[in-house]
Amino acid sequence: MSSEYKELESLFSIISPPKSTECNRSNNVAEDHCYSFGLPISEYAIREAVTKEAKDRKLWNSKAVKNMRIDNIEHQCCYHYVLESFTEQRSTAETTEPFSIGQYMDSAAFCEMRNPLDSLGPSGASPTRSIDHLEQNNPWEYSVEPTKEFTAATKVMVLPGSSRMTVCSNCNAEGQQHCFHCRGNGTDKCNYCRGTGMKAGVAHPAIYTHPMIGTFPHGDSNMGYPGGSSVIVRPPNKGQTYAAGTPMHFMMKAGLPPPGIGQHDLCVYCRGRGIKDCVQCKGQGKKSCITCGGSGRTMTLTKLKIFFNVKRSDFFTESELPQHLFHFATGEQVVFECNNYVLPLKKFAVKEINENSRKICADHLQGSLGNTKMIKQRHYVDSIPVAKVFYTIGKKTGVFWVYGSEHLCYIPKKTSHCCIS
């Protein structure tokens, strides 16, 4: 997203989606899901996992682990319920941009009317909707596909038919505006000679004391002329302009160089003029209008911002293991459903999953009312295998866990406290 759009962020106003799209719930969830559960973790996998963990955490040496006796394994399961809702929000903002046909065409290209047949009247009359008719249309009438489902993204485009070309009010269609830097003069003080026209950068007394000139070039506070501004002389015959009090001024008045000043004494940049072309307007006194980019025309249009978002909520069933450990573990997916709307699980073998599915689904449905449109929902249950292992090393007994398809291992810090005697 470009910074231009970020600046416009505050200008966008959210448009609520049409109500009809909210009652599109599907009822095709099989009530008698066959929930199968994953295989328990094998003793071989348990030994591998605990060997690695003991080594990483430097708990036991490899010999001790090798001689560890596994007294008992209790196979358990942690169920992880996840609901993800993929939603869309739309907002619009009126903007004025320099007119540029290429830009407008590009934005319109990836937007199309959703189901054009829907707009047919009951009589079957097919009003051909020209771009002019779209001006007052609801931004929700355009189908904009997400680049990737269940991925947050923002798209900004021009609402088709919203653009109107207008005359630029900043420059009155001239395409140029006054240069404030040089006050429209097109010239600026030469900063190499400090406006004196002299290579040395110091005004020459032979010039400014001469009765024909009698003017000091530019204001120079060091010389006791504070605040003095430059006087620019513009020859009527469209000759080069120059600053008063400079060698050029003298030459134009007297028709000959000032006494005692040669060509080599003049500022090499302005050649004795004391001024240079204004860098802002390149000496024109006017510059390209910033509002219309010089075209004299602006485009007033409605920007449509589409915000795709994913809301994810999840729930883990009770386990002896700290819950945060499960965030890194996966299991076997025993339920999966993806639809416009999903219904809460009702007949899952574990009651808490059903209860929490109901709560989470209701919460997401609530969130999708109003300004947010639900595009799709998916939910699933992961059955994360957990093996509780009772072991003996030498004369010490203890317990550790191996869990997840990744066979992660959790050895409690104070193993002795968890001992079974």
Ligand SMILES: [Zn+2]
């Ligand atoms: Zn100069």
Ligand SMILES: [Zn+2]
């Ligand atoms: Zn200028």
Ligand SMILES: [Zn+2]
């Ligand atoms: Zn303009």
